[in-house]
Every structure is written in structure tokens, then in C-alpha cells.
Amino acid sequence: MSSIVYNILSLVFIVGVVRGIQLMSSPKTARQGNLLGAVAMAGAMIVTLIQAEILSSLTVYATLIIGGAVGYWLAIKVKMTEMPQMVALFNALGGGASALVSVLVLMGGASEITLFNGFNSNLGLAVGAVTFSGSIVAAGKLAALLPQRQVHLNHHNLISILLFGLTCLLILVNTVAVSALLTGLLGLLTLLLGVIIAIRVGGADMPITISLLNSLSGVAGAIAGFATNNVLLVAIGAIIGASGLILTQIMCRAMNRQLTKIIFATAPVGTVAEVEEAAPITAAEVETEPPLERSVRVLGEAQKVVIVPGYGMALAQAQHKVKELVDLLERMGKEVKIAIHPVAGRMPGHMNVLLAEADLDYEKFVEIDAINPEFPEVDAVVVVGANDVINPAANTAEGTPIYGMPVLDVAAAKQIIICNYDTKPGYAGVDNPLYKMERSILLLGDAAESLAKLNAALSA
Secondary structure (H helix, E strand, C coil): CHHHHHHHHHHHHHHHHHHHHHCCCCCHHHHHHHHHHHHHHHHHHHHHHCCCCCCCHHHHHHHHHHHHHHHHHHHHHHHHHHHHHHHHHHHHHHHHHHHHHHHHHHHHCCHHHHHHHHHHHHHHHHHHHHHHHHHHHHHHHHHHCCCCCCCCCCHHHHHHHHHHHHHHHHHHHHHCCCHHHHHHHHHHHHHHHHHHHHHCCCHHHHHHHHHHHHHHHHHHHHHHHHHHCHHHHHHHHHHHHHHHHHHHHHHHHHHCHHHHHCCCCCCCCCCCCCCCCCCCCCCHCCCCCCCHHHHHHHHHCCCEEEECCHHHHHHHHHHHHHHHHHHHHHHHHCEEEECCCCCCCCCCHHHHHHHHCCCCCCEEEEEEHHHHHHHCCCEEEECCCCCHHHHHHCCCCCEEEEEEECCCHHHHHHCCCCCCCCCCCCCCCCHHHHHHHCCCEEECHHHEEEEHHHHHHCCC
16 A cells, blocks of 8 residues: 555544544434444554555454454443443553553564654553553442542552652663663553552542543553554544543543642542531421322422432433433423533443433533522422532532532522432442431432332322
8 A cells, every 4th residue: 555545544534533523522423423433443443454564464353353352242241330440441451552562662673663763662651551550440440349439558649759750760761772671660660650540549530530541541552653653543542642631621620620639649548527417307397298208299399300310320220210200290391400410420421321321302411510500499309329429518528539529509409309229428438418408308229219119109
């Protein structure tokens, strides 16, 4: 294949990826965008194999068939509740692949490596290895295979800084004098650095970490492209890196977080400050009306209703019951909106995908900045498996993982119906004073079952 044809096809596939990302910004065109992106990536792979003159290798075909089969099987089997850890795993594979490419370039023979290629290969190995191990830790935390809360080692920041400094030194030394020993040491050191960085992240900061690791997987790919003189890989990696970084910045602003404070957090595990709770309910104030009947009455009298989904909805697969509730309320003449917190799942957009799966009208979704001023005028809020994102302790409980994080101000609503599994603290481990408020109605248990009973009672 001539370089002109290769460059033209590369440009076509790059445009295809960018256009696919653009289409995925809207639920109406997301499937087309995903398909376009997949086709463009497949084309980019084929063109790269042809240009490298290895398309005829049986090993390449075997690898493509095995990898494609495993990927397809995982995509079919994965549950929506497991999608965050699947994304983390994809990030790990991207970073690991870039690290392996960099190692192969470095081990190809010192006489064939220029300073430019050597530096980029070492840098690609470092970024790829950090991405790989950090993403594996993130996936482990999300799957509850590792401690989900922040793990803070003694002198954690000092260890991180020392590892980072040694990494920079090894990159420079191994660029000037490439050796297998230094390459292996660099790989091990950066794998450890990824673990040290990711293990301390917990609670509500995990979505930001997933976005950052996604960006790093793209950056590692772009650097590997420089190391191998592959313009197409540089461009695609840069697109992924840039989009991931933009998403990370958006998430940081949405959660009122600074990326440096997440990476260099100093709060020890389980730090809990005093939480400002609502005044306890006296015996005279205790409702004698059963919670289900009271919920039906409140919703029947309400004119403006807001539904707040959370990760518990995903676990219970209750999104279809939410759809039924929305339809019921609208047939009763109620105004219904769905409040979406940017981290209401374990990754950005988790709730949007689940609710879209249930064919809920995307126009009903309202972001936190738009819905919070409306809560004082809301007659009833129905919480479905949400905890940290509605916890008013985020405004008062200094030292906790959620302190300073913007939350949905459901506490300002006139009545709150909470369909959560129990009243235990959420992912961040902070008690929620909403459970003790007089205006709160607790329909505890499996969210899908609670909504099924509520829908049946409303229909009666």
C-alpha cells in the first residue's frame, strides 16, 4: 500500500472515530455512533496490518479470532451493573497493550533505536503500565474484590512522589542506554505506582478515576504510536486521551473536586466527622399510617414529582419499574422529572444508559444544576436506590469522602419516598440523615419489589 493511500484511509478512519464520538453524545444517535466508531476502528486495524505487511500471518488471524471471540462473549455476558468494572478492564487492556508495544520496540535492538523512539518507548511503557495496574485495582474495587473505601498507607504521598521520581530517572537513563534490566525495572516500578495511586481512591471519587484512566489509556496509545512511527495510532490515541481528559475535567467540576487532591488524598480510611442530622421524631409525631399507604396518598396529592435513581436501581434492575411509575403518574396528570446526578452510578452516564434501556424519554432527565433550585417546590421525591448523591451530610460532614461534593437537594422537597434496600451508609460510608427526617417515607427492601408494590397500589 502506498503512503498516499495509507494516509487518505487513515484520515477517513480518524474522521469516522471523531464523528462516532459526536453521535454518541445523544441517546437518539448513540447506537449509530457506536457502530460507526467500531467500523472505523476495525478499518484502522486492517489498514495498519496491511501497511506493516503482516496481514498474511496466521498468528495475526488466530489472535484476531481469539480476541474478537473473547470480547464478544464478554460484551454479551456483562450485566449493566458490571459495566463500570468492564470499562476499567478495557482501560487496563489498552494500557497493557501500549506497554507491550513499547517493550517490543525497546527490545528490538539498541542500535535501531533513536533517542526520539527510545524516549517515547520508555514513556509509553511507563504510562501504559500505570494505566494497566491502576485500572485493574479500580476494577477490583468496583467488583468488591478489593476494599472499596480509600486505602491510605503510611507516608503514602512520599511513596508516590519517590516512585514518580524514580520513574522519570529510569526513563531518561534507559533512553540513553537501553537495557533489558532497566526496561524490566521501569515496568515493575510503574506497575507499583499505578497500584499506589489507585488503591487510595474510594467512595464518590471512583467515576473521576475511571475517566482519568480512560484518558491515560489513550495517551499511552498515542505515545506508542510515536514510538512505532504510526501516525494513525497517534491520532486515535490522542482523540481518546483528549476526550477522556475533557470528561475528567467535567466530572471534577460536577463533584467540586480537584484532581491533585484525589491523587494525593491524605484522609485516612473510614474518617467520619460529625453529621448534622435532622431532629429526632417524637412519639407524638410518629406516623401511624403504613409507609406504602402513605406513599400512595402523597403521590396522589402531589402535582410535581421528581424521581432520583441511583446505583441501587441498577443492582435491582428496577429501571423498568421506574418507567411504569412515570407512566402511571403522568396518566394521573402529574408533572414528572428525573434528576440525574453525574456520579449516580459507578461511572459517568451509568443512570442515563439504564433509563434509556427502559425507553424513558431523555427529555425528562434533568441535571443537578437545573433541578436543585426546583426541589423546594417539589411535592414528592421518589428515591430509587440512591444514597451518597442525596446525602445532605456532604454539606456539613468535614473529613468524609463526600464532603464538598454537590448533591441533589432532595431534603428541600415537601415529601421524600425512599425505595432503598436499607438505611446503611452508601458507598462512601457516611450516614445519611434523610432516613431520620419526619418528611421521609421508607419503603425498604429490593427497589424493584418496592416499586412493584407502589405501582400496584397506585393502579388500584
